Amino acid sequence: MAFFPIIFMPGLMGDFMKYLPMTVIVVLGSSLLVALAINPVFCGYFLNVSPRQQRRITEGGGGFARLQNWYTRLLQFATAHALASTLVITAVVILGIAAFALFGREPLFFPDLDPERARITVEAPQGTPLRYTDEAVLEVEELVRSTPSSLDSYASIAGSDGSNAESHRGRVDVTFVPFNERSIRGRDAVRAIGRRLGTVTGALVSIEEADEGPPTGNDISYEVRGTDYEVLGEISAQILSILQRYPEFRTSDTDYEPGRPEYAVRIDRGRAAFHDVTTANIANTVRSAINGATVGTFRHNQDEYDIVVRYQESERDSAVALRNVMVVSNDGVRVALSSVAEIEPQSATGVIKRRNMSRAVSVWADFDAGITNRAAITREIESRVDAIRTELPRGYAIGSGEGADIRDESTEFLLQAFVVAIFLIFIVLLAQFNSLADPFIILFGVFLSLGGVMWGFAFARLEFVIIMSGIGCIALAGVAVNNCIVLVDYTHKLIANGVPWRQAVIEAGRTRLRPVILTALTTVLALVPMALGISLDIRLLQIQFSSESAEWWRAFAWTMLYGLSFATVSTLVAVPSMLSLKYGWKERHAARTAARHAARAGTP
Missing domain, CATH: 1.20.5 (Single alpha-helices involved in coiled-coils or other helix-helix interfaces)
Incomplete structure (x- = not known):
């Protein structure tokens, strides 16, 4: 459930x-x-088994018998002071939550893994010819090869960002060797390459780690929405300047692209009509001169190739040559393009993103690994962005970016899933025990497990990973109640067999001590290799003490381990104490009810 x-x-x-x-x-x-x-x-x-072996299995050996006797004495004291015992255990759990809030490390949304790949982006000014972009990409390739790293391979492309053909963009994808074969961590290699990229001139070069696992968005992300793209660029530049002041970020950027330079051919229809030249003829002539026109095919063996005719590169890159392009009129007369059209330089926007029908520009930044004051930096940045919000023109807004939306959605779902899981467990327990008190006593074990998680993460100084640790807390809701169910169910059986409730509560704890401890111990021991990062490489049949998969599940394992260990120990005292409170209240209530009936019966 x-x-x-x-x-x-x-x-x-x-x-x-x-x-x-x-x-x-x-x-x-x-x-x-x-x-x-x-x-x-x-x-x-x-x-x-023989009767002697049965007795040994039931009563346990010498060491366990001593533990059982000590636990019985503890249980007698705890049930005699049931309310105080319950309040003390509750206070310990609350103190654990407070300890995590005061001494624990800041939570992470997802495990911060060593990158397997990295991407280097080369962005020259808009309109840069492809040959200059290629030279910058080749320089980056040389830097990658000469930088000490656990490099496995790299692939580069010039004239594209991987999706769109743009002459001013380039990209180099770097892949590192497998995790266990790295002499230099991938993150250290990314930093080393990033420090050397500043020597590349003529282009803006940046490097970022490739995301491992599902997309989690950026640590800090804003989205500027409005109507005028240039104004959006100005606002995003202000936010980006704030982010770039913090050395704690390994990268900060925006997807705003300034307008690229281009020439607009504006046809003068009056002059075109005077020279008997159609607009379609002008457009086709310019397109053929710049992009080329297919005039035939060439067959080689079984393959066919298009024959494309266009102007030479020196003529295509010259505005003067463009003005001298000859357009053939309907009468067969050759007319210069400048005679029928104006050729003007202008700036054009390449990409415009929209969100909720509004133009949007994103600004983001990612923290470097090991930064411990992320929350303080985030609050400081938010206060500075709020100052920008107060000065925004009408019709413009700064909202949360994609990264914040992903984190908020996932965190909200985990909280809802935890509540739903508790509710489903409560319904099953309610149907099983036909009582309202027993399900609440059993679900108290979930509260105890959360206290163990908080104590463990607070004093071990481990990072609470929202996704993995959150799923671990939900899993604890199903695991921690098992021991409580065992104790409550056996207490009911003893009372049904005529055992007084005070004796039944203690006897249930004493008898079920072994299965409770063994159940928890086997689960905890199974989680220890995962928590310590020990795994088995099935392909090589080798035991590994660190791997990429171990980094994924470490937070989940420690959450289960801390929560289950604390819940097991505290449950052995808390559940009998709460059962004593329940049966004590029922006994007093029955006595008062009987006294009232007796008083009514004695009244003439």
């Missing part, structure tokens, strides 16, 4: 994370089938 809501996580993050709950649900369903149908058969066939 706890994992079921995670399947419906929205967006790309949900497409990436939904396989975890689906796998867990299938595995738990299979284990339930094995426990109900197969294990009883195996136990009945193989588990033939």
